[in-house]
Amino acid sequence: MxxxxxxxxxxxxxxxxxxxxxxxxxxxxxxxxxxxxxxxxxxxxxxxxxxxxxxxxxxxxxxxxxxxxxxxxxxxxxxxxxxxxxxxxxxxxxxxxxxxxxxxxxxxxxxxxxxxxxxxxxxxxxxxxxxxxxxxxxxxxxxALYTTTSAFKLLPDSFTLGEAQRAFEAVAGEPIDKRNFRAWLQNKAPLRETGEARRGQHRPAKLYKLVEGKDNQ
The missing domain is CATH 3.90.79.10 (Nucleoside Triphosphate Pyrophosphohydrolase)
Known part of the structure; x- marks a missing residue:
C-alpha cells in the first residue's frame, strides 16, 4: 500500500x-x-x-x-x-x-x-x-520507587526522613515498614544532613537533602 x-x-x-x-x-x-x-x-x-x-x-x-x-x-x-x-x-x-x-x-x-x-x-x-x-x-x-531516586522529586529540597517515607507510601499506595525504609535509604539513596531541623509538636527532626550526582535518576 x-x-x-x-x-x-x-x-x-x-x-x-x-x-x-x-x-x-x-x-x-x-x-x-x-x-x-x-x-x-x-x-x-x-x-x-x-x-x-x-x-x-x-x-x-x-x-x-x-x-x-x-x-x-x-x-x-x-x-x-x-x-x-x-x-x-x-x-x-x-x-x-x-x-x-x-x-x-x-x-x-x-x-x-x-x-x-x-x-x-x-x-x-x-x-x-x-x-x-x-x-x-x-x-x-x-x-521505579526503589530502583531510582525519582520519587525525591516530589519532596522539597530539604526534608525529614518521615516526610520522605510518607511520600514513598503515597506512591506505593500502602504502608512501608520504617526499619526497612531507613535501611534502603542508607544503602541506596545518597542523602546528607543539612545541619538544620524541622520543629513541631514533637522533638526536632533532622533535615536531609538528596546528594545530586551521576547515579541519581
Whole structure:
C-alpha cells in the first residue's frame, strides 16, 4: 500500500503530572471547556502542530492549559486503541513528570476552563481513555520507587526522613515498614544532613537533602 493511500490519523500528547502535598499523591487535571467531553476533567494535552516535535508539543500544551513550565518530561507510552477519541483516529503519546506541589502556581488557559490538583485516590470521572493513561503512569512510578531516586522529586529540597517515607507510601499506595525504609535509604539513596531541623509538636527532626550526582535518576 502506498504511503498516501494509508488512512490518516492525528497525534496528541497527554501529560501525567504527579505532586505530593505532604500527605497525598495528587494528579494535575484540567476541566475541558470544549467538546468533546465539555466540562469533564481530563489530563492536560493537545494536538501536535506542524513542524513540532512531540516533546515540544507536550511542553507547549502544559504551559497553555495549566501555566506550568517543565523541562524534564519522560515519555510514558503510546495509546492507540480504536475509538479512544470520538473525533476520529487519534494516537496519544503520554508523558510523565513529578513536581513539588507547593512550588507550582496553576493558571488555566487555552481550551482548559480550570486546572487543579486532585487526590489520586479520589479522582473524578475522566474524559477519553485518561483513566487508563493515569493507571499506566502510576504503575511506572511505583515500579521505579526503589530502583531510582525519582520519587525525591516530589519532596522539597530539604526534608525529614518521615516526610520522605510518607511520600514513598503515597506512591506505593500502602504502608512501608520504617526499619526497612531507613535501611534502603542508607544503602541506596545518597542523602546528607543539612545541619538544620524541622520543629513541631514533637522533638526536632533532622533535615536531609538528596546528594545530586551521576547515579541519581
Amino acid at each position: 502506498a504511503l498516501l493511500d494509508r488512512k490518516p490519523f492525528a497525534l496528541t500528547t497527554d501529560l501525567v503530572i504527579f505532586a505530593f502535598d505532604s500527605e497525598q499523591l495528587r494528579l494535575l487535571l484540567i476541566r475541558r471547556a470544549k467538546e468533546p467531553f465539555s466540562n469533564r476533567w481530563a489530563l492536560p494535552g493537545g494536538f501536535l502542530e506542524p513542524n513540532e516535535t512531540l516533546d515540544d508539543c507536550a511542553e507547549r500544551e502544559l504551559i497553555e492549559e495549566t501555566g506550568l513550565q517543565l523541562r524534564h518530561l519522560e515519555q510514558l507510552a503510546a495509546f492507540s486503541r480504536p475509538g479512544r477519541d470520538p473525533r476520529g483516529d487519534v494516537v496519544s503519546v503520554a508523558y510523565l513528570a513529578l513536581v513539588r506541589a507547593n512550588e507550582q502556581t496553576l493558571q488555566a488557559g487555552s481550551d482548559a476552563a480550570e486546572a487543579a490538583w486532585h487526590d489520586i485516590n479520589a479522582l473524578p470521572s475522566l474524559a477519553f481513555d485518561h483513566d487508563e493513561i493515569v493507571a499506566t503512569g502510576r504503575r511506572r512510578l511505583a515500579e
